[in-house]
Amino acid sequence: MLTAIKEETHFDGSNEAISKKNIETVLTFYDAVFTQRTVESCNQLMRVDYINHSQFVDNGRENFKAYFKTFYQKFKQSGTDVELVFADKDLVCLHATHWASNRLFTVKIKCVDIYKLQDGQLAEHWDSVEGLTVVSRLVFFLKSFLKL
Template sequence: MGYNAQEQRNLDLVQAMFDHVLIPMDGDAADRFIAPDYIQHNQWVDTGLAPLKAFLRKVRGENPDAVHDIKRRFADGDHVIMHYHVRRFDGDPGFAVMDIFRVENDLIVEHWDVVQDVPSQSPNPHSPF
């Protein structure tokens, strides 16, 4: 898939945010990637950067060995979509996650996500990934 220069910058920004913030669950690194007043649509976290940092600290404390395995990523204009598999611990079937980020002025300014449990058994032979 070919991206224009801005879409590629947006994709690179979100990938870097995953590499430095979400994968290591390092809320302190979030300032480099996420606007202070960003809009959060996740129903488990309040809106803004400070609540996200607190959430990441909490999750890292509860699941220090969590894995975020990125399966695919897309950019379309000012939006970046990441599809990945979260496993909290060894043997965890985990979650299938789809994040949508809106980027403005080289910072993430808005976030939506959809999270689905990955079942241990399914009548569907196709993986969610």
């Protein structure tokens, strides 16, 4: 857990417990959705009015599920490796490498995901994706063209 950005920042026991619980929820989400590829787990882990500040997926739990159902049909193998995770109360930040493969190519993308949790569920998401390589740019172009 990141505990000191400013000297006056501190956590009492209850805030630390909230942060730990939120980390567990986000890691459960990552495992279920990105490793096990079970988007239906979003019904328990994500608010129906989920706000996605990412350019790749529209707002709402159902839009998220639809996007990844299609993604998993197009990319038969995929996964993620979480490199770093920390939290401050209702915010959880992860640094991860996502990868996906089909018959033609494999793409690896490093990103930082930030989630805001509300009532034990993912409520909002922001991301920052590393600078894309030529292959990654082509994949994102194809995804847009194919409406993935």
